[in-house]
Amino acid sequence: MFRCGTIAIVGRPNMGKSTLLNALVGQKISITSRKAQTTRHRILGIQTREQAQFVFIDTPGFQTRLVSTLNKALNRAVTTTLQDVNVVCFIIEAGYFGEDDAKVLRLLPDDLPVILVLNKLDLFANRSESPEERDRSLLEFMAKMGQPWSELGGRPEQSETAFAEIVPMSGKNPHDVQRLLDILEEYLPEGEARYDPETLTDRSERFLAAEILREKIFRFTGEELPYTSTVVIDQFKMDGRMRRIAATILVDRDSHKAMIIGEKGERLKKISTEARLDMEKLFDGKVFLETWVKVKRGWADDRAELRAQGLE
Numbered sequence: 052m053f054r055c056g057t058i059a060i061v062g063r064p065n066m067g068k069s070t071l072l073n074a075l076v077g078q079k080i081s082i083t084s085r086k087a088q089t090t091r092h093r094i095l096g097i098q099t100r101e102q103a104q105f106v107f108i109d110t111p112g113f114q115t116r117l118v119s120t121l122n123k124a125l126n127r128a129v130t131t132t133l134q135d136v137n138v139v140c141f142i143i144e145a146g147y148f149g150e151d152d153a154k155v156l157r158l159l160p161d162d163l164p165v166i167l168v169l170n171k172l173d174l175f176a177n178r179s180e181s182p183e184e185r186d187r188s189l190l191e192f193m194a195k196m197g198q199p200w201s202e203l204g205g206r207p208e209q210s211e212t213a214f215a216e217i218v219p220m221s222g223k224n225p226h227d228v229q230r231l232l233d234i235l236e237e238y239l240p241e242g243e244a245r246y247d248p249e250t251l252t253d254r255s256e257r258f259l260a261a262e263i264l265r266e267k268i269f270r271f272t273g274e275e276l277p278y279t280s281t282v283v284i285d286q287f288k289m290d291g292r293m294r295r296i297a298a299t300i301l302v303d304r305d306s307h308k309a310m311i312i313g314e315k316g317e318r319l320k321k322i323s324t325e326a327r328l329d330m331e332k333l334f335d336g337k338v339f340l341e342t343w344v345k346v347k348r349g350w351a352d353d354r355a356e357l358r359a360q361g362l363e
C-alpha cells in the first residue's frame with residue numbers, strides 16, 4: 052500500500068517552520084533566518100519514501116501584530132492553505148504557548164489530524180538545570196498541551212478537539228526529523244504518488260533564485276531593511292550549462308539603498324557572492340549573477356505590486 056498526502060506547516064513567525072521543511076525534504080528550498088517574517092510565499096516541499104510521498108506546504112508565519120496589506124496577504128496564504136490539506140503540523144517552541152499561538156490554534160480545522168510539534172527542544176534543554184528537571188517540565192508541558200483546544204485558548208466549539216500527536220523535537224536534529232516523518236506517514240491517506248520521486252518543490256528555479264537573494268538581504272542587513280525590500284528577477288537564462296541571472300532589489304527609501312550597497316559596494320558584493328554560491332549548490336551548476344538596487348516607495352502597501360510578486 053502506498054500513501055500520499057499534503058501536510059501544512061503552520062505557526063507564528065520564527066518557530067523554525069522553514070528549517071523543518073528543508074530538513075524534511077533534505078534540501079534547502081525554503082529560506083530561513085533569525086528574523087521573524089522570513090517566509091513570504093507558500094512553497095511546496097516534496098519527500099518521497101519507499102511507501103509514501105509527503106507533500107509539505109511551508110507557510111508564512113501567522114502575523115498577529117502589524118496590519119499592512121503585506122501582512123494580510125501573508126495571513127491569507129496561511130488560511131487558504133489550511134482548507135486543502137490532509138494533515139496539519141502546528142509548530143510552537145517547546146515550553147511556551149502564548150496568545151499568539153492561540154490565535155493560530157483558533158484557525159485550525161477540527162476535522163483533520165493536527166500534529167503539535169514542540170520545536171527547538173535543544174534550547175529548552177539548555178534552559179533546564181538538570182536532565183531530570185528537563186524531563187519533568189517537558190512532561191508537564193506535554194500534559195498541558197494534551198488538553199482539549201478550548202482549554203488552551205481555542206474556540207469554544209473546539210472542546211472535543213485535541214492534538215493527534217505531540218512531538219517534542221528539534222528541526223536541526225536529523226534523527227528527530229526522521230521520527231517525525233515516521234509519525235506523519237501513518238496519517239497520510241492511501242493514494243498514488245502525485246510527483247516524480249526526484250521532484251523536491253513546485254517552485255521554479257527563477258523563484259528560488261529570488262528567494263535565495265532575499266535570504267542574503269535578511270542575513271547581511273539590519274532589523275528593518277528585510278521587511279521593506281524585495282527582489283525581482285529581470286533575467287534568467289541558460290547559457291550553455293551556466294545560468295545567467297539578473298536581479299533587482301527593490302527598496303522603499305534612498306537610505307535603504309545605501310544600506311544594501313554598503314561602503315564602496317562591499318555589502319552588495321557580499322550579498323551577491325553568498326547568493327550565487329547557494330544558487331550553484333541548489334541548481335548544481337555555474338551561475339553568473341548581476342544585481343542592482345532600485346528605490347520604489349511604498350511597495351509593501353501597493354496591492355498591484357504585491358500581485359505582481361504573487362503575494363495576492
Ligand SMILES: Nc1nc2c(ncn2[C@@H]2O[C@H](COP(=O)(O)OP(=O)(O)OP(=O)(O)O)[C@@H](O)[C@H]2O)c(=O)[nH]1
Binds near residue numbers: 222
Ligand atoms: N536552536 C534551534 N534553532 C532553530 C531550530 N529550528 C530553527 N531554528 C532557528 O530559528 C530561526 C527561525 O527559523 P525559520 O526556519 O526561518 O523560522 P520560520 O518559522 O520559517 O520563520 P518565518 O518564515 O519568519 O515565519 C533560525 O535562526 C533557525 O536557525 C531548532 O530546532 N533549534
Ligand SMILES: [Mg+2]
Binds near residue numbers: 068090111
Ligand atoms: Mg519560514
